[in-house]
Amino acid sequence: MSTLGEMQQAFARALSDPEAAIPAGLGGRRAAQAQRRFAIYRNNVTASLIDALQESFPVTAALVGEEFFRAMAREFVRCERPRSQVLLCYGDTFPDFIAAFEPAQALPYLADVARIEAAWIATYHAADAEPLGPAALAALGADAGAARVKLLPSVRLVVSQFPAGSIWLAHQAEHAGEAGEGPETVLVVRPAMEVTLRVMRGAEGVFATALYRGGSIEEAAAAALGADGSFDPGTALVSLLTQGAVLAFEMENDR
Template sequence: MSPTLSETQRAFGAALLDPDAPVPAGVGGPGGRPDARRFAVYRNNVMVGLIDALSARFPVCACLVGTEFFRAMARIFVAANKPRSPLLMTYGDYFPDFIEGFEPAAAVPYLADVARLEVAFSQAFHAAEAVALDAAALGPLSAERLAGLQLVVHPSVRLVRSAYPVASIWMAHQQDGAIEGPDDWCPEDVLVIRPAAEVLIHRLPQGGFAFLGRLRDGGSVIEAAAAGYHDAPDFDLGGTLLALFTLGAVVGVLDAPFVETGS
């Protein structure tokens, strides 16, 4: 009995990334006979295409470890991870987690977080458009009224927290000439946003990551402020709010239900 079309498609997909798999049943060359050589060429083209897609999406990572190492690492990832979407721009969303567990990359401990920043960059680039709100819109509001509001963040907002200076590392690779590492190897919290045509990478102040993360998840200003102060007792609420509006990170204001602002 011949395999069904769906069975043939599943077998074809599974064999594409497995160099030891035979030509799937139902796939043949001239005369209907299996042709391992032709299938191997197609398999190699798919593998190379996916590796190239990773190289294009993670250029800083590739620079940090070198082309040969990166492509060898990417080949192992591709062999175990088929695309989950027909949109190739999303391929590699899970590559940072793979890098984190990839023992040969352990000598570059910040590599996985740099990859997370590059994922955030590409996601921000392809995010929906939205018109940023001017901070003047909050001018007429009292402090108590502001505390109970939700600030809607831009659809492109992505946050990355790292024990390493990943934003500084990324920025160093955007300059011409010799690449110099950061002078200060401190942890960095990073906001990635595309308010207009250009993706921006911004290092957040202490408490800013927790504050913006709570806003992004639907929390009110007072709830987000509590998260910011919990994360960093010297959190600068006013300065952080001003920076978010300046960067175009806020696109709307909503009433937040069931919020206690205190007595």
């Protein structure tokens, strides 16, 4: 390996592991000064990622407080170093980390709120696409049930056993809604430049989840009707179209 490569290997090891010795040959200063100077890099590398997570997960941070959040984020950064120079979606695995993070177990909904925030970021940066309007439903015709719903590239769905969507909404400045209870399914989409969230409960959530996973309208409706006999698939489809979540309807023979 080149001399430069050896130095960078030692530098990288010491950045990742605060216990590791700093690289040799960093100036003839007192050891304590060299340590402190190297610590600036150690701190930059970690703190910049913690800051990025705090910016991406503001509601999660508000729920646990800044001190707890930054300690949790520090642990995540230690376990999952970025593998890409593009940090836009760094933290997409943070929700899974939170779900397994022992000190956060007192807030069982926390990981799902974080999933909504990760979905928000992914939706924000997703490829642009023009959604169908509600009028598209009329064009579906007699074999509508066999159609599958192709959703926008920006659509993300978060299925929670908790009222995670209501908790997220309660932390938005413009929101003045009632607290929710029970399981919620949250659909995040960006039909144009604004990310929007739709919180669904019961059969409507079952219906959207089945469509999101690639089921036909018929199959999704059957699953939803199993949860609630009075469910109306037509109304739910119009809601999805109105929210701007649908890219196209695909018939079986189109696929």
